[in-house]
Amino acid sequence: MAFLDIQHLEKSFGPTRVVKDFNLNIERGEFVSFLGPSGCGKTTVLRMVAGFETPTSGAIRIDGREVTGLPANRRNIGMVFQAYALFPNLTVAENIGFGLKVAGEGKAAIARRVREMLDLIGLPQLGGRYPFQLSGGQQQRVALARALAPRPQVLLLDEPLSALDAKVRISLRDEIRRIQRDLGITAIFVTHDQEEALSISDRVVVMHQGVADQVGTPFEIYNRPATRFVAQFVGTLNLLDVDVLDATTGKVRLGGVPVALDQPFHGRPGERISLAMRPESVELGRGDSDRVVLSGEIAAVHFLGSVIRIRVAVAGQFVSLDTFNQPDRPPPSVGTPVEVSLPHRDLMVLAA
Amino acid sequence: MTEGRLWSWLAVALGGLYFLLPLVGMFDFSMRMQRDGYSFEAYRVVLADPQFQQTFGYSVVLALLTIVLGIAIIVPTAYFVRLRFPGLRPVVEFLTLLPLVIPPIVIVFGYIRIYNTSSVLPLTGSWWGTNLLILFGYATLSLPYMYRSVDTGLRTIDVGSLTEAAQSLGSGWTRILAVVILPNVFVSVLSGAFLTFAIVIGEYVFAALLNVGSFGPYMVWMGGNRAYEPSALAVVAFAITWACMALIQLVTRFSKFSTVRR
Structure with missing residues (x-):
C-alpha cells in the first residue's frame, strides 16, 4: 500500500462538485505537484488532506492509518501557506518551536531542533527577529522550517512561491526540493505554474474541473499529454x-x-x-x-x-x-x- | 501664508477653543476653593473623602470585571464570526449596537422586572445577585465598543491562515485563541477595554436604579451638594480618561512585534 493513499475523494460545496472521484497513491519520500488553473480543485484536495475541509465522500490514509475524519491538529501534517502565516507576535525561533511546544517537548529539545531548522534554511542568525523584520523569501523559509520542525509525516505546500518575486521564486523552489530530498519527506506541492511543477516534482497531477486529468512524471506529462486540456495547459x-x-x-x-x-x-x-x-x-x-x-x-x-x-x-x-x-x-x-x-x-x- | 491656509488655522483654533475653554474654566473654578488664591484644596477634600475612595474603588473593580467578562464573550464571538460565519457579521454588528439604540433606563427596567424578588431568578434580592446583574448590564453596555475594537483588530490579521497554521502544528481552539489570536489583537482589545473602563466609571442610570454605591451616583450627589468639589471631580475624571488614551498609544508604540514606527 502507498504511503499516502487517496481514494474516490469527492467534495461538493452546495450543488457544485469541486472534486470528482479523485484517486492518488503517493510513495514515501515522493514529491508530487498538483498543477492546474484557478478553481480546478487542487487546493481543495490539499485542504482535505490537511484536514481543513471534510470530504463529501472518499477516504484518505497516511501510512495505513485512516485520517479522513481526524481533525487537522491530530494528523501530524506540516503545511506551508501562500501568505506565510507566521505568527506576528512570536520571534522566528518561537515560530519554529511552536509545534514542538504544542507537542510538549522540553525547552532544551526545542532549542536544539530550532537551531537545526535555522541551519537547514540557512538563516542561523535570525532566530531573534520578528516576522515583520524579514523579507518575503526569508519569511517563507521560516514557514517551511516551522512546518518541518515537529517532524510531520507529510509536508503540504499551498502555492508557497506565488507571493515572491521571480528570482527568489526560483532559488527557493530549488531549496524546497533540496530540503525535501535531504529529509526524505513526502510532499505535495500545489501550483498553477507549470514550470515550477515540471522542474521540481517526481510526479505531476494535472487537474481540470475537479478531476485528475493525468498523473505522471514531468517528462510524460510534457511529451505524452493524455488529454487535450493537459496538452494545452502544459507548455x-x-x-x-x-x-x-x-x-x-x-x-x-x-x-x-x-x-x-x-x-x-x-x-x-x-x-x-x-x-x-x-x-x-x-x-x-x-x-x-x-x-x-x-x-x-x-x-x-x-x-x-x-x-x-x-x-x-x-x-x-x-x-x-x-x-x-x-x-x-x-x-x-x-x-x-x-x-x-x-x-x-x-x-x-x-x-x- | 496663503489665504486658504489662514482659514484652515482659524477653523482649527476655533474648534480648539470650543473644546478647551470650558475645561480651562472648570479647572480654574476647581482651584478657587480658598478665597485668598489658587489651591488644590478641592482636590484634597475630594480625594480624602472616604465615600470617594469607597465608590471609586468599587467602580474600578466593577470596570475590571466587566472588561474580563467582555473579553471572554467578545473575542471568541468576533473570532468565530470572522472565521466560520462571515455571513452573520451584519447580524452580530446590529445586535452589539443595540445598547446604543435602547436607552440604559429601558434595559435596567427590564432587568428589574425580570429579576425582581418575586421572579424565578430573584437577583435583585441579594448583594451578590445585584452585583452580578450590574456586571452583566455593564458588559452589555460595553458591547458596541468592545466588539468594534476587537473586530477591527481581527481585520488586520489573516485570521484564517493563522488558525490553520496553528492547527496544522497541533493546536486546539483554546491555545489558538490564547496564544495566536489574542496577543495579535491585544492593542485593539486594550482600546476596547479602556473605553469600557471609562463608561463603567461614570455610569449613573444602572447604579442609581439598582441602588448600588458606585462612582456615578456619588458624582451626582456631589454635584447637587457641593460647589468646588464637583469641578475637581470632573477634572480628575478627565485626567483618568486621558491617561487611558495615552496608555493605548504607549502600548501600541512599544508593542514588540508592532510595525508602528517607533
Whole structure:
C-alpha cells in the first residue's frame, strides 16, 4: 500500500462538485505537484488532506492509518501557506518551536531542533527577529522550517512561491526540493505554474474541473499529454484542426491538402480531430524523410534574443516554431513561402 | 501664508477653543476653593473623602470585571464570526449596537422586572445577585465598543491562515485563541477595554436604579451638594480618561512585534 493513499475523494460545496472521484497513491519520500488553473480543485484536495475541509465522500490514509475524519491538529501534517502565516507576535525561533511546544517537548529539545531548522534554511542568525523584520523569501523559509520542525509525516505546500518575486521564486523552489530530498519527506506541492511543477516534482497531477486529468512524471506529462486540456495547459502547443481521411493508415486532410501522418489513430472518416505539436519539435524545411511536412508562409517573426519564434500560416491556421538565433543567418521575412516539418513521433493526435 | 491656509488655522483654533475653554474654566473654578488664591484644596477634600475612595474603588473593580467578562464573550464571538460565519457579521454588528439604540433606563427596567424578588431568578434580592446583574448590564453596555475594537483588530490579521497554521502544528481552539489570536489583537482589545473602563466609571442610570454605591451616583450627589468639589471631580475624571488614551498609544508604540514606527 502507498504511503499516502487517496481514494474516490469527492467534495461538493452546495450543488457544485469541486472534486470528482479523485484517486492518488503517493510513495514515501515522493514529491508530487498538483498543477492546474484557478478553481480546478487542487487546493481543495490539499485542504482535505490537511484536514481543513471534510470530504463529501472518499477516504484518505497516511501510512495505513485512516485520517479522513481526524481533525487537522491530530494528523501530524506540516503545511506551508501562500501568505506565510507566521505568527506576528512570536520571534522566528518561537515560530519554529511552536509545534514542538504544542507537542510538549522540553525547552532544551526545542532549542536544539530550532537551531537545526535555522541551519537547514540557512538563516542561523535570525532566530531573534520578528516576522515583520524579514523579507518575503526569508519569511517563507521560516514557514517551511516551522512546518518541518515537529517532524510531520507529510509536508503540504499551498502555492508557497506565488507571493515572491521571480528570482527568489526560483532559488527557493530549488531549496524546497533540496530540503525535501535531504529529509526524505513526502510532499505535495500545489501550483498553477507549470514550470515550477515540471522542474521540481517526481510526479505531476494535472487537474481540470475537479478531476485528475493525468498523473505522471514531468517528462510524460510534457511529451505524452493524455488529454487535450493537459496538452494545452502544459507548455506551449500548436493545434491544427484536420479532417480524418483514413485513420488506420494515418491520413488526414488539412485545408484541402492530404497529409500523411504515418501513424494510425482512432477516428472515423470525415471526423474533425486536432493535431498537436510543440514549437521546439517543428523545424523550417523538409528535413529527412521520416517527417510530416506542412506548407505555408511566414506570418510573423518574433526576435526573443537567443531564440526566434516564427509563426507560419498553414491553410488558414498557425504553427509556431522556435529556432536558435544564428548571427550569420537572419530570420526569414514575413510573406515568404516555406515548408515546415516535424518527426512523426512528436505529433500528437487529440480528439477535437 | 496663503489665504486658504489662514482659514484652515482659524477653523482649527476655533474648534480648539470650543473644546478647551470650558475645561480651562472648570479647572480654574476647581482651584478657587480658598478665597485668598489658587489651591488644590478641592482636590484634597475630594480625594480624602472616604465615600470617594469607597465608590471609586468599587467602580474600578466593577470596570475590571466587566472588561474580563467582555473579553471572554467578545473575542471568541468576533473570532468565530470572522472565521466560520462571515455571513452573520451584519447580524452580530446590529445586535452589539443595540445598547446604543435602547436607552440604559429601558434595559435596567427590564432587568428589574425580570429579576425582581418575586421572579424565578430573584437577583435583585441579594448583594451578590445585584452585583452580578450590574456586571452583566455593564458588559452589555460595553458591547458596541468592545466588539468594534476587537473586530477591527481581527481585520488586520489573516485570521484564517493563522488558525490553520496553528492547527496544522497541533493546536486546539483554546491555545489558538490564547496564544495566536489574542496577543495579535491585544492593542485593539486594550482600546476596547479602556473605553469600557471609562463608561463603567461614570455610569449613573444602572447604579442609581439598582441602588448600588458606585462612582456615578456619588458624582451626582456631589454635584447637587457641593460647589468646588464637583469641578475637581470632573477634572480628575478627565485626567483618568486621558491617561487611558495615552496608555493605548504607549502600548501600541512599544508593542514588540508592532510595525508602528517607533
